[in-house]
Amino acid sequence: MNNKNLCTIADVADLEAGLRQIRQHLHQHPELSNEESKTAELVAQKLHDLGFEVATGIGGYGVVGSLKIGNGTRSIGIRADMDALPIHEQTGVAYASQQSGKMHACGHDGHTAMLLGAAAQLARSRNFSGTVHLIFQPAEEIGFNSGAERMLAEGLFDRFPCDAVYGLHNHPGYPVGKMMFRPGPFMAACDTVNITIHGKGGHAARPHMTVDPILVASSLVVALQTIISRNIDPNETAVITIGSLHSGHAANVIPDTARLEMSVRSFDDGVRKTLEQRIRTLVSHHAEGYGARAEIDYVPGYPVLVNHQHETAFATQVAQELLGIDNVVADLAPISGSEDFAYFLQHKPGCFLRLGNGNSAVLHNPGYNFNDASLPFGVAYWTRLVERYLVDQA
Template sequence: MTHKTHCTLDDVVDLEPGLREIRQHLHQHPELSNEESATAALVADKLRALGYQVTTGVGGYGVVGTLRSGPGTRSIGIRADMDALPITEQTGVSYASQTPGKMHACGHDGHTSMLLGAAEQLARSKNFSGTVHLIFQPAEEIGFNSGAERMLAEKLFDRFPCDAVYGLHNHPGYPVGKMMFRSGPFMAACDTVNITIHGKGGHAARPHMAVDPILVAGSLVVSLQSIVSRSIDPNETAVVTIGSLHAGHASNVIPETARLEMSVRSFDAGVRKILEDRIRTLVENHAAGYGARAEIDYVPGYPVLVNHDRETAFACEVAKELLGEENVVENLPPISGSEDFAYFLQQKPGCFLRLGNGDSAALHNPAYNFNDESLTFGAAYWTRLVERYLAD
């Protein structure tokens, strides 16, 4: 190899208009988890045109683009997610979603576009020696049986060997061009708990002849909050949120059932187990105390995302080279959101990092929009990371 330098922001400036066009096209045409057919087709077409070996249909609509250069034997994987959310957009932008009730409210349109930008720069410079696998993953937002799980079930890393794997997510509230890292536990495990309280329906005027599941559910909402404050070590982090409570249809009728839906988050496997045990025990006994019965559907979600020390240090070093030390946060506090990239990190060493999205609305908000000024930062970073990892 004759190259003596690695990718800079100046190297990808010319890609910016095309990346913006791709990103805004994807934004206009969002596809939910397990529906990403058009997005996957666009990605595959772009990669083929750049000379990548392209494999489609991996774990659903997953696409893997493979490029080799030089005699190097090492390999690296870079992942971007592709799916949108069931949210009605309220951004007011000219390229807003054309599909009612669906929008890219988490920036996966930007993640996909940035990685396509890196794909183009890597293909035209080939300033590396080894193999790069660009992994475009479906169904990150679904919460369980996700795209990452299904890609791994279809032997992703056997078919596309990677010595390390990397991914990123945009981060509202931090300036564009700033990157954030953390080694070790970084993003939370997230479990979903569906609870049905079975009581005895009756007339609102004769509550003594019924078993009111709404009363049980209402008092249970308060009692469940005691788990974090009284059963979890104060030095640990845990979240128990009841996001949904439904019961009854008429003011003069005591219903038969009430249903609660909960999100439970933690950063430690031991804490995760305590939360499940305490929730099950508390819910069952609480309902029994009122003469009701509780049915619990405990759905395990994504595990804790744990970044590997060496790979995180390397990724952080590359960011400092590209952006300057003043634009790199080395020890960002843990994030209570969850991410199925955690499954990749259970099988391969790697790092999941954050990229500033400026002063945008929060993720999963109908007013959220990915910041197109981030596109060249992401494309340049992924290119330089691959070049540095696969240096000759």
């Protein structure tokens, strides 16, 4: 390995046009969680053509490409997610989704293209000593029983040992070519709570003969916010959002039930447990106070994503070398979104980072589009990270 010839942005400039084509092809043909068959086929074929050992069908449509160079004994994993979202695209770009109601509204098409670009650069430069495993993961967007969980359950790190694992996500609002890091808790745990209020329906003119579930649900929306303001330490961060409230179908009818759907987010395991306990208790007693009954379906989602100190410091240093200190944020504020890469970090040391996507629409928005100008930055960064990590230890 030649430490003097570490990858630069200029080294991957010739790959950019081809990667744009791949990215835009993936954008035109989005596949939802657990449906990524064509994307996985494309990825596997590209890796095979580059000389990687390729394994498929891991955790669903997961693909791992492995390349060993030299006599180094260390190994590193780098992950990209592949799935799209059930959103109707409104970007107006020439390569817009051809699948009605499906689009890459989170940039996983770009993440996949960047990692394929890194595969191409690593295969031709071969400027490392050790083993790199490129992990293309399905079903990140699903929220539970995700691709990361299933890949791990099927022995991902037993089959493909990694001393450390890294991943990234694009970040609208920060300039292209800027990278952001944070050691410790970085992205939130996210649980979903579905609550059904069982009351007693009847005529709108005789409310005294009913137990109005809409009244109970409406009052509960406000009461739930007291958990954040009165049960959680002000120095901690937590969010309770009621994103859906449905009940009834006519103005003159009091219905039997009302349903609320909630997103609950936190950055600490203790806070997460407190939130669940208080939500269950408050909801049950609140409904009983009105003479109603609450049915609670508490669905655990992704855990807190916790970046490891040493690996994050290393990843930050590599970014500073590649981009310059002014283009690296070493201590970005925690992000309340969630990410199933957290499961990988529970098993292996590593770091999840963010890459600027320019002044684009926000993630999960029908107007969002991955910024192709980011592609060479991601490719060069992943390549240099591998080169810096997989150094002969002799």
